[in-house]
Amino acid sequence: MRPFNRETVSYALRDHTADVAVEAAADDLSELFAAVADGLAAAMCESVPEDGGDCFPISVRAESREALLFDYLDQLIYERDVRGVLPVDNRAAVHRDGDEWVVEATARGVPLSAVVAREVKAVTYSEMRVEETADGWEAYVVFDV
Amino acid sequence: MKTREFDGIRLEQVREYVWEIPREGDMRVPARVLASEELLEQIGDDKTLQQLRNATHLPGITKHAICMPDGHQGYGFPVGGVGATDTENGCISPGSVGYDINCGVRMMRTNLTYDDLRGKEEELVDSLFANVPSGLGGGGIVEGDVDTVNEVLARGMDWAMEEGHAVEADLLHCEDEGRRPDADPDAVSQKAKDRGKNQLGSLGSGNHFLEVQRVTDVYRPEVAEAFGMEEDQIVVLIHCGSRGLGHQVCNDYLRRIEKEHGDLLAALPDRELAAAPAGSPLAEDYYGAMCAAINFAWTNRQLIMHRTRRVFERAFGRDWEDMEMHLIYDVAHNIAKKEVHDVDGEERELYVHRKGATRAFPAGRPEVPRAYRDVGQPIIIPGSMGAGSYVLRGGDASMELTFGSTAHGAGRVMSRTQAKKEYWGETVRNDLRDRQKIYVKAQSGATVAEEAPGVYKDVDEVVRVSDELGIGDKVARTFPVCNIKG
Numbered sequence: 001m002r003p004f005n006r007e008t009v010s011y012a013l014r015d016h017t018a019d020v021a022v023e024a025a026a027d028d029l030s031e032l033f034a035a036v037a038d039g040l041a042a043a044m045c046e047s048v049p050e051d052g053g054d055c056f057p058i059s060v061r062a063e064s065r066e067a068l069l070f071d072y073l074d075q076l077i078y079e080r081d082v083r084g085v086l087p088v089d090n091r092a093a094v095h096r097d098g099d100e101w102v103v104e105a106t107a108r109g110v111p112l113s114a115v116v117a118r119e120v121k122a123v124t125y126s127e128m129r130v131e132e133t134a135d136g137w138e139a140y141v142v143f144d145v
Numbered sequence: 146m147k148t149r150e151f152d153g154i155r156l157e158q159v160r161e162y163v164w165e166i167p168r169e170g171d172m173r174v175p176a177r178v179l180a181s182e183e184l185l186e187q188i189g190d191d192k193t194l195q196q197l198r199n200a201t202h203l204p205g206i207t208k209h210a211i212c213m214p215d216g217h218q219g220y221g222f223p224v225g226g227v228g229a230t231d232t233e234n235g236c237i238s239p240g241s242v243g244y245d246i247n248c249g250v251r252m253m254r255t256n257l258t259y260d261d262l263r264g265k266e267e268e269l270v271d272s273l274f275a276n277v278p279s280g281l282g283g284g285g286i287v288e289g290d291v292d293t294v295n296e297v298l299a300r301g302m303d304w305a306m307e308e309g310h311a312v313e314a315d316l317l318h319c320e321d322e323g324r325r326p327d328a329d330p331d332a333v334s335q336k337a338k339d340r341g342k343n344q345l346g347s348l349g350s351g352n353h354f355l356e357v358q359r360v361t362d363v364y365r366p367e368v369a370e371a372f373g374m375e376e377d378q379i380v381v382l383i384h385c386g387s388r389g390l391g392h393q394v395c396n397d398y399l400r401r402i403e404k405e406h407g408d409l410l411a412a413l414p415d416r417e418l419a420a421a422p423a424g425s426p427l428a429e430d431y432y433g434a435m436c437a438a439i440n441f442a443w444t445n446r447q448l449i450m451h452r453t454r455r456v457f458e459r460a461f462g463r464d465w466e467d468m469e470m471h472l473i474y475d476v477a478h479n480i481a482k483k484e485v486h487d488v489d490g491e492e493r494e495l496y497v498h499r500k501g502a503t504r505a506f507p508a509g510r511p512e513v514p515r516a517y518r519d520v521g522q523p524i525i526i527p528g529s530m531g532a533g534s535y536v537l538r539g540g541d542a543s544m545e546l547t548f549g550s551t552a553h554g555a556g557r558v559m560s561r562t563q564a565k566k567e568y569w570g571e572t573v574r575n576d577l578r579d580r581q582k583i584y585v586k587a588q589s590g591a592t593v594a595e596e597a598p599g600v601y602k603d604v605d606e607v608v609r610v611s612d613e614l615g616i617g618d619k620v621a622r623t624f625p626v627c628n629i630k631g
Binding site: 113 | 591
């Protein structure tokens with residue numbers, strides 16, 4: 001993994017011929033999920049307003065960590081289209097519940113009318129990684145643009 | 146025999162422009178790349194060849210997995226990929242159709258000439274931008290409810306005609322007359338319908354656009370005449386797809402496959418190739434949902450085209466019928482269709498997956514609209530906003546070489562992140578206007594930078610190879626005048 005400054009940002013947008021990839025690192029899974037979600041917002045919008053918009057909750061349950069990340073990001077894209085907002089300032093809490101994984105999250109929904117944003121069509125499984133490392137957790141996700 | 150190797154993947158040249166990755170290991174069939182040496186260098190520069198080789202693992206894949214001349218890395222199946230799988234013993238693969246189901250292109254002709262338009266470019270581009278929804282959260286031409294979405298999913302352009310957004314001639318000049326009979330709206334999730342209801346009649350963003358163009362060259366006059374095209378004529382090209390509805394259909398079924406057919410998925414080298422076994426309830430459901438999303442996309446492009454007619458009416462003070470603004474054709478890029486093909490002398494029904502590839506049926510095929518059956522299906526290949534686009538016709542060699550397919554565009558060579566480092570949107574826009582008289586208006590300067598002409602392959606070379614191979618024959622070339630995007 002190429003380095004990025006963990007002090008200020010925990011994700012980076014990476015090159016992909018047609019689409020865009022988000023690489024993220026964090027101390028734990030919860031921070032990792034939120035960092036990838038913030039990366040998704042960054043892939044859509046260069047300049048996110050520091051305030052404005054209401055927070056909304058997201059709760060997703062899936063059979064594995066990767067599936068949970070996929071469904072969580074898919075849900076954020078769904079909320080974007082249905083609420084008409086850009087989900088930013090993502091907070092996430094990930095835990096295991098028996099055979100399943102659960103994320104309880106919130107996002108601040110900045111009205112799309114208040115930002116210049118481009119569409120990310122979908123999250124993909126292509127090259128997806130969610131891995132524990134000596135320093136914490138890392139993820140790599142390709143989004144279809 | 147000439148050979149090339151990229152990242153450990155060896156290709157053997159079968160004949161000019163045809164390269165083969167021989168079958169080895171768990172590959173079910175060989176893979177083929179249709180490219181000149183120049184295009185092959187670009188195709189070999191990312192993970193396209195690895196993805197193409199992975200696609201040969203799909204159950205029931207027939208003859209070859211094929212990469213068109215504009216191929217580039219995607220996810221799962223490469224963009225520019227064609228793979229035909231058996232409808233009895235094979236599979237259907239949502240991942241090999243892609244997220245934007247029936248992303249495609251349509252072209253509308255007019256009887257206006259470039260001289261009629263000169264001097265009105267800025268007014269026209271502003272008016273198109275104001276009247277055709279684009280970008281994120283821009284809404285749609287029709288603010289539908291779920292009942293409307295269900296009607297669109299079931300009936301496609303029939304619905305548009307009934308609601309006054311189309312005329313019968315539009316349907317007669319669209320693939321399948323703008324309606325997939327196998328569509329099953331019940332197989333489309335509520336979540337997908339929720340996303341679609343606010344986006345019906347919208348361009349979206351990314352590489353989607355609406356472009357007013359002028360015809361600069363005609364290569365096959367008799368075919369161009371059949372398409373209603375001539376030099377110096379103004380035409381309109383619309384590129385978009387099934388919006389959030391189609392994206393959600395793809396993801397819904399990828400996840401269902403993961404849960405219900407994990408064994409098949411585990412045998413594939415890439416999860417994004419996710420496939421449902423032919424004949425399974427899931428395969429039937431996906432086919433019904435995908436066909437419904439195809440109808441949604443056709444209706445989406447129809448609404449935008451009809452709105453464009455209204456914009457032209459205001460700009461030129463004439464009825465659209467008087468300006469002869471008629472649909473030439475509408476082609477799908479991301480699709481899997483049941484088609485019958487000759488495989489080693491045997492007629493077989495196949496799911497032909499085209500992901501970033503265009504159907505290119507030659508003259509005589511019953512699927513080609515009656516208006517074009519004697520000359521072959523029109524194929525529209527958009528270039529970048531600073532380069533020409535092409536209209537081709539289905540070539541005689543396409544059935545043998547590509548399951549009746551050819552390229553779909555120029556194909557990217559530079560990532561979006563890199564493009565934003567190399568280009569500044571405003572500079573690109575001004576250069577296009579000042580140097581080439583191309584007027585661009587976009588929601589976001591970053592989109593203009595990401596879609597700068599320099600990020601695409603040479604569309605001339607892509608089309609030349611298609612023409613030389615006889616899979617899609619050059620008919621006419623067009624050049625941008627006005628371009629709007631999200």
